[in-house]
Amino acid sequence: MNNAIINNMEITTVNESKINSVDFESIAFGREFTDHMFSCDFKDGKWQTPKITPYQPLTLDPSARVFHYGQAVFEGMKAFKDDMDDVWLFRPEDNFNRINISAKRLAIPEFPKEYFLNGLSALIDLERDWIKKGEGNALYIRPFVIATEPAISASPANEFKFMIICSPVKSYYKGKVSVVFAQDYSRSANGGVGFAKAAGNYAAQFYPTSLVQKEGYQQIIWTDANTHEYLEEAGTMNIFFRVNDTLLTAPTSDRILDGITRKSIIQLAKDNNVAVEVRPVSVKEIKEAAKNGSLKEIFGSGTAAAVSPISDFKHGEETFKLEEQEDSYATFFKKKLTDIQYNRTEDKHAWRVKVEK
Amino acid sequence: MNNAIINNMEITTVNESKINSVDFESIAFGREFTDHMFSCDFKDGKWQTPKITPYQPLTLDPSARVFHYGQAVFEGMKAFKDDMDDVWLFRPEDNFNRINISAKRLAIPEFPKEYFLNGLSALIDLERDWIKKGEGNALYIRPFVIATEPAISASPANEFKFMIICSPVKSYYKGKVSVVFAQDYSRSANGGVGFAKAAGNYAAQFYPTSLVQKEGYQQIIWTDANTHEYLEEAGTMNIFFRVNDTLLTAPTSDRILDGITRKSIIQLAKDNNVAVEVRPVSVKEIKEAAKNGSLKEIFGSGTAAAVSPISDFKHGEETFKLEEQEDSYATFFKKKLTDIQYNRTEDKHAWRVKVEK
Ligand SMILES: Cc1ncc(COP(=O)(O)O)c(C=O)c1O
Ligand SMILES: Cc1ncc(COP(=O)(O)O)c(C=O)c1O
Numbered sequence: 001m002n003n004a005i006i007n008n009m010e011i012t013t014v015n016e017s018k019i020n021s022v023d024f025e026s027i028a029f030g031r032e033f034t035d036h037m038f039s040c041d042f043k044d045g046k047w048q049t050p051k052i053t054p055y056q057p058l059t060l061d062p063s064a065r066v067f068h069y070g071q072a073v074f075e076g077m078k079a080f081k082d083d084m085d086d087v088w089l090f091r092p093e094d095n096f097n098r099i100n101i102s103a104k105r106l107a108i109p110e111f112p113k114e115y116f117l118n119g120l121s122a123l124i125d126l127e128r129d130w131i132k133k134g135e136g137n138a139l140y141i142r143p144f145v146i147a148t149e150p151a152i153s154a155s156p157a158n159e160f161k162f163m164i165i166c167s168p169v170k171s172y173y174k175g176k177v178s179v180v181f182a183q184d185y186s187r188s189a190n191g192g193v194g195f196a197k198a199a200g201n202y203a204a205q206f207y208p209t210s211l212v213q214k215e216g217y218q219q220i221i222w223t224d225a226n227t228h229e230y231l232e233e234a235g236t237m238n239i240f241f242r243v244n245d246t247l248l249t250a251p252t253s254d255r256i257l258d259g260i261t262r263k264s265i266i267q268l269a270k271d272n273n274v275a276v277e278v279r280p281v282s283v284k285e286i287k288e289a290a291k292n293g294s295l296k297e298i299f300g301s302g303t304a305a306a307v308s309p310i311s312d313f314k315h316g317e318e319t320f321k322l323e324e325q326e327d328s329y330a331t332f333f334k335k336k337l338t339d340i341q342y343n344r345t346e347d348k349h350a351w352r353v354k355v356e357k
Numbered sequence: 358m359n360n361a362i363i364n365n366m367e368i369t370t371v372n373e374s375k376i377n378s379v380d381f382e383s384i385a386f387g388r389e390f391t392d393h394m395f396s397c398d399f400k401d402g403k404w405q406t407p408k409i410t411p412y413q414p415l416t417l418d419p420s421a422r423v424f425h426y427g428q429a430v431f432e433g434m435k436a437f438k439d440d441m442d443d444v445w446l447f448r449p450e451d452n453f454n455r456i457n458i459s460a461k462r463l464a465i466p467e468f469p470k471e472y473f474l475n476g477l478s479a480l481i482d483l484e485r486d487w488i489k490k491g492e493g494n495a496l497y498i499r500p501f502v503i504a505t506e507p508a509i510s511a512s513p514a515n516e517f518k519f520m521i522i523c524s525p526v527k528s529y530y531k532g533k534v535s536v537v538f539a540q541d542y543s544r545s546a547n548g549g550v551g552f553a554k555a556a557g558n559y560a561a562q563f564y565p566t567s568l569v570q571k572e573g574y575q576q577i578i579w580t581d582a583n584t585h586e587y588l589e590e591a592g593t594m595n596i597f598f599r600v601n602d603t604l605l606t607a608p609t610s611d612r613i614l615d616g617i618t619r620k621s622i623i624q625l626a627k628d629n630n631v632a633v634e635v636r637p638v639s640v641k642e643i644k645e646a647a648k649n650g651s652l653k654e655i656f657g658s659g660t661a662a663a664v665s666p667i668s669d670f671k672h673g674e675e676t677f678k679l680e681e682q683e684d685s686y687a688t689f690f691k692k693k694l695t696d697i698q699y700n701r702t703e704d705k706h707a708w709r710v711k712v713e714k
Contacts, residue, residue, distance in 0.1 A: 029510045070556030191541050191543035202428075206512065226583045
């Protein structure tokens, strides 16, 4: 192992990479991790010296608060490799800002920006060989914070661990997605934590999602918890509806995650003269649009899949199928977005950030 | 260490107890743990052999799902020692049933009843010296389940760990509690996980609670997320209102935890000819009752404090103070309940369960 202190970070690297033991062709999402990880402890009222170390297990007391009270938040981002072997991040400061927005709502101390950005670059630089070229290939990056303090009173922890782990991923393409519009279960309420990437938001969706999966659907599009009349977002994606040539998407709120892919698509739509309406979208109008033929497409947006076309949806006992579109917006925006991410095109909003060697 | 296999459980005990290093007089809630813990892993589709081992840290991969998606549930219960040194649990099967209700909602496999009850008795039997006699002293027992599978796709885990850890506690009495009726933040929604002891429900309350604490209040009484017009429960307690000589408490629902203390108090009220109404309780009626003098008491009910009297409350800019009552229901029900728990009285509903030697 090699040790160094760089940018106030303690860096310990592995002697030998495990990369040759990984079959990149048949990799499953989020099950293989790279050689190193970033971690930083919060203790005595402050974030301590950040570290990069070999990827290794954590040792925690059974009373660590994360196990009992779900005091944990996370982010999801990706690094891409271009044809010249340069590595790029996509809007990383937005992920940094968002993890601190999530942290605040979960009573977790905010993480310093330079620790995050320096740690991220140093870690991704170390792992560049794990990033393969080619459409769909990427390094999925998972920053997260957990409450480590060993105490089970129901109050915020005083000790935390911030970490970044990385997992090589292939194209997420799994065929089209069929969805159910939620009518009974709900994901988040006004005044709740739906806008945060809070750990507990995700486990809460597993059971309702398993029920629709038994019926052959993959995901739920959540509706507002009060009336179930307005379409909000999916489990890990924001949602766009194309009615004739206009894109509709719900406004962000304290119930809906402010997705980075969503806001990039809204911007790209403006750049490309596609009309976008950011406003409450009702189940009723989408069903009517499906019936009268004006509903052309539905697609999800998120870091994992970029853009994920939806082929059909169910609401109550009614099912609806969406026709393939020749001029698909899903395809159009996926290409616009990934062209920027893989450095195949101009990047006029400066979303791409190079990982320096 | 001593090893044995009893009731299909592997039991390894410590050579020497750490009990003498514990200052029982100045113990803080949930920071000291006993010598042993119970654990059982779910793997390959089934719960494996349960174990009792020395209390020790857990080693988990940084990708364990509990850290990312909050897939975790827990319970809270107590063991009490009577004057003859016998140890008693209170309605333990209700905690068992409830952890499985919580588990189901969080897509966690249900735990077998005999594993739970045998494990619990064997563990508490080993730790009897940690339970001190005398009002308020007890062993707080924390069963919990966490998703341990190392994989960060947003889907339910296939590997879990069920554990029981124990913490000696003193009387919870900390003076009266002052509360704020929630108006902006919310705890749970219809179709959500509020009725479950899901880890994420608790972290979600920390930040709003810290805001009221800055104003000198201790807790929030949550209202319904839709309208904030109905009073539901506190962070770790159900809530009772005494208007004249009638007790009011909200009905359980998918937003409210079905508290064991709450239902015991409802039963004790019936046994003692105290009128109870289980129905939605509006903020408006409680404020009016406070103004016209018919609101005599508010108290919380829960395992930690049994009964916790509330001295004053705030709603918006209005504050209300509750007078001391000579014939306090809070005091009456606390005594009725703890008399049963500490084996000082008849137990006609068979709530008490002796821990056999
Ligand atoms: C609930 C939720 N909505 C939407 C998204 C999409 O957000 P982004 O585009 O930033 O990945 C995610 C994934 O991060 C999510 O977890
Ligand atoms: C949200 C919530 N409500 C109420 C209670 C009280 O329930 P019990 O009386 O079973 O302890 C608890 C504690 O368990 C709780 O966490």
